[in-house]
Structures are given as structure tokens and as C-alpha cells.
Amino acid sequence: VLGFGVGAVAAGFFMGWQQSRLDAKKNRSVNRQALADLSMLDEAEIQELVGELPAWLAFRDVERAGWLNKVLAAAWPYLDQATSDVIVAALDPILQATRPSFLTTLSFERFSFGDIPARIEGVKVYETTGDGSVEIDLQVFWAGDPDVVLGVRAAQDALSVPVSLTEFECTFTLRLIFAPLLGVFPCFGALTIALMDEPQLDFDLRVVGGDVTLVPGL
Numbered sequence: 001v002l003g004f005g006v007g008a009v010a011a012g013f014f015m016g017w018q019q020s021r022l023d024a025k026k027n028r029s030v031n032r033q034a035l036a037d038l039s040m041l042d043e044a045e046i047q048e049l050v051g052e053l054p055a056w057l058a059f060r061d062v063e064r065a066g067w068l069n070k071v072l073a074a075a076w077p078y079l080d081q082a083t084s085d086v087i088v089a090a091l092d093p094i095l096q097a098t099r100p101s102f103l104t105t106l107s108f109e110r111f112s113f114g115d116i117p118a119r120i121e122g123v124k125v126y127e128t129t130g131d132g133s134v135e136i137d138l139q140v141f142w143a144g145d146p147d148v149v150l151g152v153r154a155a156q157d158a159l160s161v162p163v164s165l166t167e168f169e170c171t172f173t174l175r176l177i178f179a180p181l182l183g184v185f186p187c188f189g190a191l192t193i194a195l196m197d198e199p200q201l202d203f204d205l206r207v208v209g210g211d212v213t214l215v216p217g218l
Helices: 002-039 043-050 066-098
Strands: 105-112 119-126 134-142 147-153 161-181 188-195 200-207
Touching: 066 105, 066 119
Parallel strands: none
Antiparallel strands: 105 147, 119 134, 134 161, 147 161, 161 188, 161 200
């Protein structure tokens, strides 16, 4: 009986080991086929396949930015304080130029980045060439809680209706160009910041108090 029990255990162990080998072999075969299929795709097809994956996962030349996000999170309140007035001053002429004709007033009543910082999804550094510059692309995603309120008035004697920006999401690529490179501190003459493409925006506008019927078109 003892010999039969030992034999049964040994047989069961061998069968399990054999099955695990077969499963591993099958998985390796599937993985090899998947890699072979991926190698046939071009960059556009890979981008479509990976969808919303962070760029550092999708492309080898894009790096993670964990440490940079920690710095950005710590500096966010100070960045908000330092740049809010500058941004409002830059955007106000655009608001006035695009203001619908049925509105007499369209202006910022409040503008703040809120408490949730933007997140840098990936960093791509371009190799320095003979032009004496360094270029860095920052791929930014921001699903924040900005406190942005627009004052909207449809007639000169009407009450101003506050309209709040909510459920805000934004994705964009920011390019930093350090040029020209110099032999004295801070080792570059100027910093140029540019958007590489049109930002992808998603947000809602909601009336805060007041009566929405006071503003035609909203």
C-alpha cells in the first residue's frame, strides 16, 4: 500500500510538471507570434494600438518623469500664484476678440489652477546638434480642479452671470528650447516655450447662481 501511495504521488507530480512544461511552451509560442506581429506594425499603427497608454510605455525614446512630477506638485501653489495674473492678461484680449455679439461683457472674475497639479506623462530629449541648443518635449496631462469663473453679461443694464469651468481635462505637448548654449552660468541665453500641437480640451461650463435665461445662447 505504501509503495502504491508513493507511486501515485510521484505519478501525479510528474503529470503536473509535464503539463506545466507544455503550458510554458505554449505561452512562449504565443508570445513569439505576438512579437512577430508587432514587428510588422509601423509607428502610427502602434500608436493606435496602445491608445491612451503613457508615451514612456509606448515609445522607447520617451522617458518617465516621476521625479519631475514630484517637483511640479510641490511647486504647483507657487506656480499658480506667479502665473495666474499673467495668464489672465494674455487671455483677456482673446476673450474680447472672440466675444459673441449678443454679449456686452465677457471677462474673468476668478482664475486659479486649483489644487490638483498637472502631470508630465513623458519626457523626450533631443540630441544636441551643431546649432548649440537643447530641446526637450514634455507630454502633459491635466485633469484638474481649476477655479475659473467668467463674468457674462448680455445687456448693459443686465446682471452679470458667473459661468464656471468644470470637469476640466487637457492634454498637450510642450517644447522647451534652451538656446544658445553658453560658457557662463546659467549656460544658455534664452528659454523658448512653445506648444507643439493644438491642445486636446474637454470641459463643461455651468452657471453659478443667477438665471441662465438671462444669457441668450447659454
